[in-house]
Amino acid sequence: MSAQDQPQQPQGSPEKDPDDWVTGDEPMTGPQASYLETLCREAGVEFDPATTKADASRMIDELQERTGRGAAT
Template sequence: MTSQLDNPSSWATGNDAPTEKQKAFLTTLAADKDAPLDPSSMNKSEASSKINELKNAESKSPGAAAAGAPIQNPDTWTTGEEQATGKQTGYIAAMAREAGEKVETGGMGKTEASKTIGALKEKTGM
């Protein structure tokens, strides 16, 4: 079943300018994938679709991060101390179950969650 979140063109705010986070992430992805683009010429819907496209594209940069690895070092994230997202904590819970571990995510920040996900990915191969 496809939700509205999976279809950016149906978003009520899809025609608005992309967020600063979208523009920054697109710039980083585009550089990693050697795909020049101008995020400021896109709307939110287009930016979201392009992010998904670039995330799934093969990296063109030498020494680029492995598939699934963070594009940027989590220690440098400006939002790293903010509360971990629901997706992060859900992913941690699923992988912790697979690894037979108990991981407490209450009060975990985004940076710590990203690092925990990386460690669990190595353990579980997920």
């Protein structure tokens, strides 16, 4: 069987920039709020419960780096 005959593996869904999210300006989800609050506490950053989904996503990424929680094992 040649490489052309083999079925292609599904590609992971590409991450969409939070600026492009249709619902990005809505309040963050419960799970986002819970995790973000934990990360904020660990990083010594003030938690804002009025954060939007898009901003929460960005902050989670940033604080994971800062706290080491997002590091691959």
